[in-house]
Amino acid sequence: MKTGNPRHAFHRRGFLKRAAAALGSSFFSPHSGSVLAQDFPGREDRLGMLVDLTRCIGCRRCEAACNQTSSLPAPEIPFGDKSVFEEKRRTNAKTYTVVNRYPNPQRVGMPVYVKTQCMHCDEPACVSACLVGALKKTPEGPVIYNADVCIGCRYCIISCPFYIPAYEYSNAFEPKVQKCFMCHDTRILKGEVPACATECPVEALTFGKRRDLLVLARSRIMENPDRYVDHIYGEREVGGTSWLYISGVPFEQLGFPGNLGTTPYPMLTREFLSFVPLVLVVWPALLGGFYLMTKRRMQEDRAESGEPKKPEQTLEA
Amino acid sequence: MLQVGRPAREWMTPFNVVAGLIVLVGLYFIVVRFSQGLASITDASDDQPWGLLLSWGLFAGVPLSASGFALGTAVYLFGMKEYHPVVRNAILIGFLGYFFAVVFLLIDLGRPWRIYYPMFVSFGPASVMFLVAWHVALYLSCQALEFSPAALEWLKLKILRRWALALTIGLTIFGVILSTLHQSALGAMFLLAPGKLHPLWYTPYLPWLFFLSSIAGGLSMVIFVGMLTQRFLKRHADAPYLASLEPISLGLGSAASITLFSYFALKVIALAHGDHWQLLSTPWGYWYLVELLGFVLLPCFLFAYASSRNNVTLVRFTAIWTIGGIILNRFNVSLIAFNWSLPDRQLFHWKELVIILSVVTIQILTYRWIASRMPVLREDQQYQSE
Structure with a gap:
């Protein structure tokens, strides 16, 4: 045997893929594994x-x-x-x-x-x-x-x-x-x-x-x-x-x-709930970006008007 | 009111006496509710489990409290300095709106002493209401912190104030996230009742309709309460605040006009998406058109017209009209057009109305108490240079 067992390698890759998929879904689906699991047909013997x-x-x-x-x-x-x-x-x-x-x-x-x-x-x-x-x-x-x-x-x-x-x-x-x-x-x-x-x-x-x-x-x-x-x-x-x-x-x-x-019925709110993580990541990026642009503009305005540049000063007060 | 050391004659104004009486009657019914159950004061039934308390307190109260996040975004994130004089007032209106939404919720919940259960005891993360509960709780805390600099200036706690101020940007962004999600979640709650809510109001776009309209509601509240402060709390306001009110009202009016137009467009898209045109020629359709044309499109035009003509009076009138429209919409979704197909419906009990009047009176008195003490309508002189 020159290399490791190819079957092991295959399995490991498969495992990694599955693990990544599981990790991904747990992050991006707000209810993975919950009652909303769409494809679960219900227990056979119910x-x-x-x-x-x-x-x-x-x-x-x-x-x-x-x-x-x-x-x-x-x-x-x-x-x-x-x-x-x-x-x-x-x-x-x-x-x-x-x-x-x-x-x-x-x-x-x-x-x-x-x-x-x-x-x-x-x-x-x-x-x-x-x-x-x-x-x-x-x-x-x-x-x-x-x-x-x-x-x-x-x-x-x-x-x-x-x-x-x-x-x-x-x-x-x-x-x-x-x-x-x-x-x-x-x-x-x-x-x-x-x-x-x-x-x-x-x-x-x-x-x-x-x-x-x-x-x-x-x-x-x-x-x-x-x-x-x-x-x-x-x-x-x-x-x-x-x-x-x-x-x-x-x-x-x-x-x-x-x-x-x-x-x-749980499907009726599922689409909305799946939107939640998106808002959580998109808004901070967008609004944080706007804030930084605003802050820079204010600093430039101040510099133009001859005031000393105060990088720490923000808009809060 | 009730300022320590002032003679009784001074605060026994007609307003205070009437307010006190309303509060007392309402408190009596609240005691009845907690000793005899919800049936003693509401017309809640197994078919219609939610009534006026939630329609007013939660579904109408929360969108009208969007003032804080709307103005916070404009001033702190977009740097619109000209709106700075009203930002604290906007946050106070929002904070009290949420606080009293929770008060109404506590009155209406079957077991309000368990209100913290969704956060700490038992979780139902697949529920839209779980999201609402978490977000309203977080946003209430967030707004308390956002408003805290005013309270800390009043209490002369300089260092704490500085720490609170350092949080402003983070809190504002956090507040926008939370507001986007729970304003829309209030609409999403009704997605679970397709057979019960009239098809003209039931649409998959409900969450976004609720979100968009809340912005118009919040802006209108800033205009409306601003007008009231100019009239009744003048001596607690400073000159820059009073001077800025009218131009700010004009600016907010034109912003509200655009928001209402988007809201109108989305409502029409929802109508087309559901292909419900034929329902417009039914009695429910006429009622829907009253809301759509009379309370969305009309204020949209009025705001645009009034701001372009610099007509502050008309802007203020339109703000009140818009607030009425938001309340009408939330009442339609949560009460009037809900269970529309059931015969013999009781919409609400008069005792619910008394309780609402009473809690709103407490809300107004609380607002007046804060605004007449803390630097809300004015800047604290000690910090003016900053």
Whole structure:
């Protein structure tokens, strides 16, 4: 052997290249390796829920189960009372999930019931909005919340395209953001199914790995093309959500936000944030340069007017 | 006001009595807020979590406080000596604007005692608000240092003053960086709500629209407050300051005119970029045109016309008009056109308005207290030769 092992040399160069690239990206990207990693498709095994709106009978047992599991205060109107369907309700600080009733244009007298709760986005707007990292997307799939660091700015509520997170405005001392956590701490980490899904009497809710649920949803649509519209809501909306819906009525007629697009929300501010390091380096160069030009001009003016040159004197005073 | 040793009759002016009453009522509601929660004083809801307190205090208050960085750049970095008489006032306006923006934030945050968490406890660097929090905190400190020479002259601390002065250039450049980023970041915060903000106001250019308009806002504030000092704080100002006010107002007016024109152009570009022309013939479109034509293009022309005719009165009127336009724009983005598609919206609660009036009154009294003691509208005679 005359020289060193060429494979070693190759590896070393490769390593140097990778190291330089990593170093470069950590300098020029303000959020390398953070939740915004654009090309990360999400953990393969992450969990989700499929809601089949053609099956839901509006019994609200999911609401009751959620209320109990999450130790929320008892509702003013009991869960068996159908009068709640007279008005459209939304999630609030005491209610993580609500079922609303919509008329069915195809089969009059057979209304559609829609369960609403946090969609647990794959790339959540709320997580990217949170300035203290109180909201987190777990590897398991649920988006969870740490009240111990929340400062109560409520930007998460501003950013959520589904109008889900709520705030305890009447709590003066320990107000919290409230939303469905998909029973992450209470059940999922113990290997159990979220409470709403266990209580559903008609299997309108199916809990499982998101990729399996997509296959299931697609096969239901393929097998019953007359029963379903050809759309899995949540498959691609805002980059994908853990909760997926299939329905017999177009989603726009059921109160689902339309036109959300498929871009993950964190991407909307990414371009702006990537501009930050540029401003940090360009302004000092530019303004520092202007200042030095100004300073020189002042010195020359002073010299011309016959004053003694005082190089230390600046404009401050 | 409240000068020690002066008889009570002297400071019991009608202005002070009314101001004191407003402050007391506001403080009462602030106590209510901290003992019973935000629901007791605001109309904040799960759909509309931000209200008037932030629209006024943060989103309108911060751009109107761009005076410090705008004038600091002109005088210290570009050497425009003729603007030197107003630079301290501009920095004071900016400093107090940021200080009270933080006060409003403290009232509105759910747990304000954790306001330092983003700096020291838990970090969310992917959030635009994280950037806003850091930059407002840094810029507030930066402006406190920039203003400190005036305070140190008042306290007769010569050596400290010299040290503070040595920082001027660095602080000014740092201030421009921070201002560029957080003024624009306030707009960037709404990039995360494309479905909620009306498409006429939602544009990827929001950050730069916010930045550009803040310069016009800051310049207008210098003109406006300058006018007020000439009227109400004359005895605390020196002759060079008073003599310079009118030519400076004319100069700032023409600068504001150019800024407003760029702002107008970018707003039209944003409109074209989003291809939202057809929305202009809707009620929201008419409202948008009121803002665009009445509060951007009109003051742009008025400033240009008034400065070319040396009409100081018109420049001052236009400055007030522009300030109104900036407030209108920030209210539109953060309150009025936000959640525009939701039915039955409550924009704000009257108690929020009382709190705002009260805090603004405290802000004015603080300004008067400082400007009537420290060398802001005048030069300290001891240092005049420097």
